[in-house]
Amino acid sequence: MASEKHSTFAGHLADWSSRASIGELPSEAVTLIKRAFLDTIAVTLSGSQLDSSRIVLGLSEDIGAGDPVASIVGRGRKADLLTAALANGTAAHAELFDDNNEPMISHPSAVLVSSLLALGQKHKVSGREILNAYLAGFEINVGLSRQLNPGYYERGWHVTRTLGLIGATASCCRLIGLPPDAVRHALGIAATMASGMRQNFGTMAMALHAGLTARDAIHAALLAGKGFRSDDEALEGRYGYFNLFAGTVPDLPPLGKDYEIVRSGLIFKPYPSGAPTHAAVDAAIELSGKLNGDTGKISKIICHVHPHNFMTLREGVPRDTLRARVNMQYCIAASLRFGRLDSDQFTMAAVEDQEVARLMAITEMRVSDALPDNGFFPAAVDVFLEGETEALSARYDAPLGSPPRPMSPERMNQKFTRCADGVISSDKAEAAMQFVLALETKSDITALCEMLE
Structure with a gap:
């Protein structure tokens, strides 16, 4: 239930996410988020060469695109904002090589990184701003998943798509500086966009789930920023998101008190399989x-x-x-x-x-x-x-790449190099890696995005 301070569930999420900051994290947690960006960029580069990504991008071009403002990873060109998020998000999940989180039983970074890089490039944001935004989305997604799973997952929903859209939308709102009232409406818009079933696992539609989520998160944030409104109880209402998708309304997650990026962390994959x-x-x-x-x-x-x-x-x-x-x-x-x-x-x-x-x-x-x-x-x-x-x-009892058995930084770097090989030059790959590892010091992420084309 919502607290007295926040009359709605979305209000609670909006208030915290609008001020989420990596300044409250230990240095190793910030390093982990940067590793998430590096790993997601790596698998997006390799996934960009698969048919699922190619078809999504090709269709977007066939039906007509807007101004080319955001880079298409691994494709040597730019596209409009929503197309870039869709194509890059699909590529990020195309090989099932992207990271996992244990309570979420899903893939947090594919949708967060794909939406944030595209939106951040258009708005020329700093590296620190993009890290803050990632934190906001990650904490919401995993905090809610800890309460709702495994029942939510067992109902057949692909959590990357259905619940991932809630956190990703909050992260996009954080990135462009929307006030809490607009964020609340953006979350309601995202709730009505949510979809994605596990029956499509093992098909191109599985990767599409991540692309749609990255695109829709940006779309919901931009709509709310223009004054588009949604129901105040779109999340917890009788016919709201939680009751329809999960059959229950969770408690408010303790955002900012017990950080999930520290508590549960991330599972990085050494193998491109489920x-x-x-x-x-x-x-x-x-x-x-x-x-x-x-x-x-x-x-x-x-x-x-x-x-x-x-x-x-x-x-x-x-x-x-x-x-x-x-x-x-x-x-x-x-x-x-x-x-x-x-x-x-x-x-x-x-x-x-x-x-x-x-x-x-x-x-x-x-x-x-x-x-x-x-x-x-x-x-x-x-x-x-x-x-x-x-x-x-x-x-x-735990796979390589999980918190009990982490991959070494050297092996993570090797994964990046292998994924980038043949997609971008070795010089660009090395420059992109060094850029991400120092992301919090960068004033504008545009150069990074253009390296990845």
């Missing part, structure tokens, strides 16, 4: 090493997972590379077969590999009560060899 596959992939890669890549004698594979792993993943034989990214059997088989899981394993040649198909066919999934309920999709993999009675086993 988050629930990652601990199992870690185990499979370890076992591949023990086998020296020789999978010919494997007779049976058992993967033990937490029940939540099944909420996201697709079963059966994947018919394309997008389905393969959210298929546990495929990700395990490919990791065992090739000893790694990167973009090369998400080609049709890899998907149609005969040994991968054989390994998939002998992989059994089992729900395990022995794995912790920690939100990190823990998994264990047992590999049985012909003529052997004992299995080779590996278990990870």
